[in-house]
Amino acid sequence: QVQLVQSGAEVKKPGASVKVSCKASGYTFTNYAMHWVRQAPGQSLEWMGCINNDNVNTRYSQKFQGRVTITRDISASTVYMGLSSLRYEDTAVYFCARVPSKVATFPPYYFDYWGQGTLVTVSS
Amino acid sequence: QSALTQPASVSGSPGQSITISCTGTSRDVGGYNYVSWYQHHPGKAPKLMIYEVTNRPSGVSSRFSGSKSANTASLTISGLQAEDEGDYYCTSYTSSSTLDYVFGAGTKVTVL
Numbered sequence: 373q374v375q376l377v378q379s380g381a382e383v384k385k386p387g388a389s390v391k392v393s394c395k396a397s398g399y400t401f402t403n404y405a406m407h408w409v410r411q412a413p414g415q416s417l418e419w420m421g422c423i424n425n426d427n428v429n430t431r432y433s434q435k436f437q438g439r440v441t442i443t444r445d446i447s448a449s450t451v452y453m454g455l456s457s458l459r460y461e462d463t464a465v466y467f468c469a470r471v472p473s474k475v476a477t478f479p480p481y482y483f484d485y486w487g488q489g490t491l492v493t494v495s496s
Numbered sequence: 497q498s499a500l501t502q503p504a505s506v507s508g509s510p511g512q513s514i515t516i517s518c519t520g521t522s523r524d525v526g527g528y529n530y531v532s533w534y535q536h537h538p539g540k541a542p543k544l545m546i547y548e549v550t551n552r553p554s555g556v557s558s559r560f561s562g563s564k565s566a567n568t569a570s571l572t573i574s575g576l577q578a579e580d581e582g583d584y585y586c587t588s589y590t591s592s593s594t595l596d597y598v599f600g601a602g603t604k605v606t607v608l
Contacts, residue, residue: 376541407597409597409599415601416585416599416600416601416602417585417587417599417602418599419595419596419597419598419599422596431596433594433595433596434593434594434595435594435595467541467542469542477596479530479589480530480547480548481528481530481532481588481589481596481597482530482532482544482547482548482587483532483534483542483544483587484544484547484553485541485544486534486541486542486543487541488539488540488541489539489541
């Protein structure tokens with residue numbers, strides 16, 4: 373069965389960087405694109421960006437442009453989300469979410485499987 | 497402030513039907529048939545319940561159904577069961593130039 377298993381919780385200081393991983397199993401990793409979504413405490417979900425199956429094409433929310441980097445390691449069937457220059461307001465649970473397509477920027481526009489979430493706490 | 501408007505909470509007794517609304521604009525909900533719904537229990541992975549407004553993934557109970565009228569999408573849960581408790585989020589593709597998806601604030605469903 374499809375599984376997306378994310379790395380464990382992180383505590384970071386303001387200004388630092390964090391890299392969250394999402395290991396995929398149960399399907400052909402190279403056939404699907406992946407997105408990242410976050411949820412700050414008491415807030416709704418927020419789309420951050422995505423990467424196609426080709427490990428080349430990415431697209432980011434303007435809100436995070438310049439601070440977020442999404443990559444994938446085909447040999448490890450893992451997608452990574454890096455966020456730099458962390459601020460207190462980046463404290464959130466970060467989710468990876470698969471789309472049933474190779475290309476994230478074309479239909480279908482929904483997430484068929486999600487990871488369990490990774491809590492990133494930014495604290496001094 | 498979320499881009500899509502959902503009621504904060506909806507409740508019902510076992511066996512009843514409830515409907516959760518999700519209101520957006522012509523740039524998202526009203527402009528595309530790309531509304532999806534997710535059930536989320538804190539600490540767990542969100543689960544896809546409805547995609548492309550009305551479609552139900554395999555394995556999701558037929559008690560869940562979706563619809564849309566103008567800028568408002570709806571999720572209906574019929575024959576409410578205790579296991580249906582949780583948070584429900586709607587999302588839509590958006591034609592915004594700054595991001596691809598918008599989400600609702602979430603609706604907490606309580607089975608009385």
